Amino acid sequence: MYRYRDLISDVKKLSRMGAETGSIGKSVLGQEIPYIFVGRKGGPTLVAVGATHAREHITAKLVAKQALRYAAGDLRLDGGIYFVPMHNPDGVRLCQEGAGFIKDADRRGFLVKANGGSGDFSLWKANAAAVDINVNFDAGWGTGESNLFFPAPFNYVGRAPMSEPETRAVASLIEKTAADYVITYHTKGEIIYWQFNPRNMRKWRDYRYARFVSRHTGYRLVGQGKSAGGLKDWCVDVLKIPAITVETGSDAYGYPYPYSQFDDILKRNLTVPQRMLNTIAKEKPIWKRNL
Secondary structure, three states: OOOHHHHHHHHHHHHHOOOEEEEEEEOOOOOEEEEEEEEOOOOOEEEEEOOOOHHHOHHHHHHHHHHHHHHOOOOOOOOEEEEEOOOOHHHHHHHHHOHHHOOOHHHHHHHHHHOOOOOOOOOOOOOOOOOOHHHOOOOOOOOOOOOEOOOOOOOEOOOOOOOOHHHHHHHHHHHHOOOOEEEEEEEOOOEEEOOOOOOOOOHHHHHHHHHHHHHHHOOEEEOOOOOOOOHHHHHHHHHOOOEEEEEEOOOOOOOOOOHHHHHHHHHHHOOHHHHHHHHHHHHHHHHHHHO
């Protein structure tokens, strides 16, 4: 199991390796949300995000291991990549440890109530405010088929779009770095969501890039799902940049996704950010002129 303390250890190791490390902001409970930058600035920029959903914490390990491999310097990068392995550190700890680590008794009680009275948080997706971060972005907010409007383990949209510190932190990173592409990792299903708003004239560019990732990973492409308010949705609809949600791992397994399958996930996804970044470096001047 990959825990928050494991991430902090990997971030320190990456810093010693010469990678730029820091925090994009703090969670509801005040935990830092670490990032790692590898590559060069001034060129195309890609952002890779893991563990937006707490029970999908295997993706935090994936993004951290990508960063470690890239920082070793044996993969050519025609630009730079910001890795955010654990977008939702509070939720991950809640999923893995239960509510006992939270000092505030009122907060613990609130979360247990939101969890249906149960102290078992192993299927929890939300943050420590019981908001599902991946339906909290300002892109079709509150219009998803499964959206909830009360605190819950998953699908609660929050009191307003962008209400959560974790939502705002990653949005700020993407805007400040003028990112050209965003990959957000989830589990499960071995599928790739790439579209939001079918009237988007940029959809053929976005489709080409999603197909590129599909061919490399073997994951199936799905256009627009029935959800809204996700990180990918916001990037495509508001920032007008290509973005994908990659659902790693087979549907044959339940949640939390078993770490016995990690090697296969890593093998399929390890070089995806690098390949995507280098492709964009070649093509960005063309689509910047024509879109």
